[in-house]
Amino acid sequence: MKVAPIQTELDPQKVVAQGAIETIIRKAEATGQPANFSHRIIPSVHLTNRKIETSLNFQGATILGPVAFREVVINGDLNLQETIIKGALYLEGSIIRGSFNLQQAVVRGVINLVGAQIKGNLNGQQLTNSGFISLAKAQIGKNLNLQGIRIEDADYEGLIIRGNLYLRGIILNGALHLEKASVSGSVDLVQALILGTADLTGISIKDYLILRQASLENGLVLEGARYRELVK
Secondary structure: OOOEEEOOOOOOEEOOOOHHHHHHHHHHHHHOOOOEEEEEEOOOOOOEEEEEOOOOOOOOOOEEOOEEEOEEEEEOEOOOOEEEEEEOHHHOOEEEOOOOOOOOOEOOOOEEEOEEOOOOOEOOOOOOOEEEEEEEOOEEEEEEEEOEEEOOOOOEEOOOOOOOEOOOOOOOOOOOOOOOOOEEOEEOOOOOEEEEOOOOOEEOOOOOOEEEEEOOOOOOOOOEOOOOOEEO
């Protein structure tokens, strides 16, 4: 009688190494299809200072280390819905010509999108991360949905990184949704320009909500919001 092989957590048929990532992207670009990494196990992702001529789909993937898309142009969407990232996520200075989906993702590190440009929507609904999220000086063409997110403090060998949400200097052409979000630090909207409604209904902010020099063109909703202090 043949005994079925025991399946380990890191099934080699599902693991995608960095070299294979490059091959999958090149084939997708050649065929005009999205590069599909959904539900795969990936040690880490390092795609920096380059142009990618297709969408990237990591939905449901488990990434065992950091993810870096620094100074990358993606001519399509970036889908990280339900992705587990066991490290930080870096997109400083990147351009996504479609939408960016982080819905229900878990990121066990900081999320850095300083200066990023996203032409469509950024959907981070029910995202969970450890450490800060920074969208400082980012530009978003449509809506920013962070409903129900959880930003927690991070402890790196005794160094505590506060779970702040930085929207300082952001340019948002649509609405900001932060309903029922939970932020263990502060929310910084200094010099933010938001053309749609900024809805913070039911948000819980442990420290400060900072609105200095913010331009909220279609109003601010704070019904049921909790914070230590509102700083204008």
